Amino acid sequence: MRVEVYQPRLRWDVPHDLPALLTGHVVERIERRGKYILLRLTRGSVLLHLGMSGSLRLVETGTPRLTHDHVDIALSNGLHLRLHDPRRFGALLWCDGDPLQHPRLAKLGPEPLEDAFDAAYLHQRLHTRHSAIKPMLMQADIVVGVGNIYANEALFLSGIDPRTPCSALTLQDAQRLVGHIKQLLQRAIEQGGTTLRDFVNPHGKPGYFQQTLNVYGRRDEPCRVCTTPIAHIVQAQRSTFYCPHCQKNALLSAAPENLSKNSINQG
């Protein structure tokens, strides 16, 4: 492989000796852990993270480099793997040993769609914590893959106020949260992701999941269930959207019955 690094300053610096590390090795398999892509080579692994604006594409030799194309890896089949990332929140890391033990991956929580992520696990992890549930859902050491949009949507579907202290959540709350997180992510994947501004999927098309959002980005718009204007607050430097009527603090009440029906978008 021939490797060109045009811009090494990503989330973390791209290894300066990347060309030497990659040249002559074969990609044996490609995996994913959380939001990291793992390229397992005959010796060592490449860890890729696309941040919020990153993308990978395969191009032919001679394809002009675009602004924000940061790395080009020439493959033995004649194609080039290009890493493009305008906002540079992504990363390209090298790992000699077991990539799952890399410092960035070793402490990640369970995959949301696997059985290990269940109500008992989530409740056990949360019941001793006192901070608000919504930012906690986005913490990768609790569960990976739940970004801002899905945290907001899962709490709405579960009828839980995003400000609720984790310690106030019951096992039943955890049950609903886990179920809705799994359902949301599953359906979002099927529909090709959620389009936010300039996101496009590998086919260059926008995701279609946005059409089904109940609260995210809907400040002051009517709740699809009760028409109450959707509220907006900031938690941990992130926008939170919720319905003040449908989403109650778990200390005070359970989810309204109408949230269980299929009259609203569930992804």
Next chain:
DNA sequence: ATAATAACCTGAGGGC
């Protein structure tokens, strides 16, 4: 130990 906050980076969009 937990919890809260700042930082990284660029482009889009709004206001003037």
Next chain:
DNA sequence: TGCCCTCAGGTTATTA
């Protein structure tokens, strides 16, 4: 037209 400001996102480093 163009400048300035704010915001979006995932994750970690730093501070209380």
